[in-house]
Amino acid sequence: MSYVEPRGKGKFRLNVTIGTDEKGYAIRERKTVTAKNITEARKILSDFEAEVNSGHYLKPTDITLKQFHPKWKEYIEGAQTPATRASNEQIMDNRILPKYGHMKLSTIKPMHIFNFVNELKKDGRRMDKKKGKLSASTVRNCYKTFHSILQCAVNLGVIKENPADGVKPPKLGKSQTDVYSKEEIIAMIEALEHVQQRWKLLIMIAFTVGAREGEISALEWKHIDTKNHTIRIEQSLSDEFGLSLKNTTKTDRDRIVKMPTALSDLFDEYHKRKTKVKNIVPYDIGDGKVHLFIFSDLYGKPIRPDSISQWWRRFTKKYKLRHIRFHDLRHTSATFLINENVQSKIISSRLGHSNIQTTMNVYGHFLEEADEGAVEHFDQFLQEKKAKGKQ
Incomplete structure (x- = not known):
């Protein structure tokens, strides 16, 4: 009954x-x-x-974290990308379950989460045998995974409150944004004349379009319209846990970006060359679909995002360019447009930011510098007008 x-x-x-x-x-x-x-x-x-x-029901007061783990995996299925799920599973298996798996969910308190986070901040907590502490982002991800399984327990009525809510997540330090000046951009473009065409094209995409590594790796020929000078950014490639294609970008915002004529010409030249040597090969990355990746090997397999940064480091060293991260070419693209007085809203749209506030937060100091330069125009105008009035 x-x-x-x-x-x-x-x-x-x-x-x-x-x-x-x-x-x-x-x-x-x-x-x-x-x-x-x-x-x-x-x-x-x-x-x-x-x-x-x-016979699968367990009273909430009796369920341990380890017993609830399969339920959590079912709960997040489809809500996270394969790469994110794999990362969470690694954290659960290596850091959370070994120490807290035996505990009943009802007995886990904020102090346990607090101790968990503090332990991760100490020396010797890395699992790659390298010296030093875990990065702030890694500690934060571990906290988020622990919070996730406990919140799932709350949502399913197993516990009333999430004990992780009582512990503040670790703060992330702001990453240093470094960009090239106009002179350095010119030096970079001149150096690109001495490298393979595909690398020249790839770097120019990063600079003129502001695309991320994963977005560039995932580009297919269907995304390029050289007649209208546009490039569509709608997917991203990840190599964190084996190559996987995401049908969304980092901010889940597809975007169509105008590209300069010089870049369209580069695409046309590269397409002709690849067609001539029959090197546009269909490839199934594991999603059951056929893809024609732009930056691929002889078998159609796309370039790994991490290999782009590796090549970039060798390139800057060989041609004696000041080394900045490859991702900083995206920042260089934005600051170049800022210094050319392009509207912030347009820059935000080109970069695929979820809202203009993100652009303001990332590039606020560059915008302030550009604003100071703009004020000089008013000073000059008003001084000239004042001088004329005295004549």
Whole structure:
């Protein structure tokens, strides 16, 4: 026998009878849930009853973190990219379950999360055998994974509150943004005349379009329209846990970006060369689809994003250019446009930022410098007008 008891304010208690004791009294499993109405609560009761009768139900007070782990994996399935899920699983298997897996969810307190985070900040916590501490982003990701499984337990009614909410996530230090000056950009472009055409094209995409490494690696010929001088950025390639293609960019914002005529010409030349040597080869990256990647090997396999940074480092060293991160070419693209007085909204759109505030946060100091330069025009204008008035 199973039934629902209203508990007020959208709360309902589910009751499932599983037998009787020696005195003939009913033995029940109970769970309180949130539902819009009694009809929805009865649907939840049906699932609860099936779970109880199958023998897979564990009372919330008895469930350990390790026992709840499979439920969490089901819960996040489809909500995260394969790479993110793989990263979370690594953190769970290597850092969280070995120490906290035996604990009942109901006994995990904010102090456990606090100690977990503080331990990660100490020396000797790296697993790659390298010296030094874990990066702030790694510590933060570990915290987020722990928070995620506990929040899942809250959402499923296993525990009432997330103990990780009582602990502030580690702060990330701002990464240093370094960019090339106009003179350095000119030197870079001159050096590109001495490298293979594909590298020249790839670097010019980073500079003139502001595309990220993963976005460049994922470019296909279908994304290029040289007649209208546009390039479509709609997917990204990751090599963190083996090559995987994401149908979205970092900010989940597809964008069509205008490119200079010189870049369109480079695309046409490169396409002709690859066609001539029959090097435009279809490739299935594992998603069951055929892709014609622009920067690919003889078998059509796309270039790995990390190999781009490796080549860039060798390139800057060989041609005696000041080394900045490859990602800083994206920043160089933005600051170049800022110094040319291009509107912030246009720059934000070209970079694929989720909103203009992101652009302001990242490039605020460059915008301030450009603004100071703009004020000089007013000073000069007003001084000239004042001088004329005295004549």
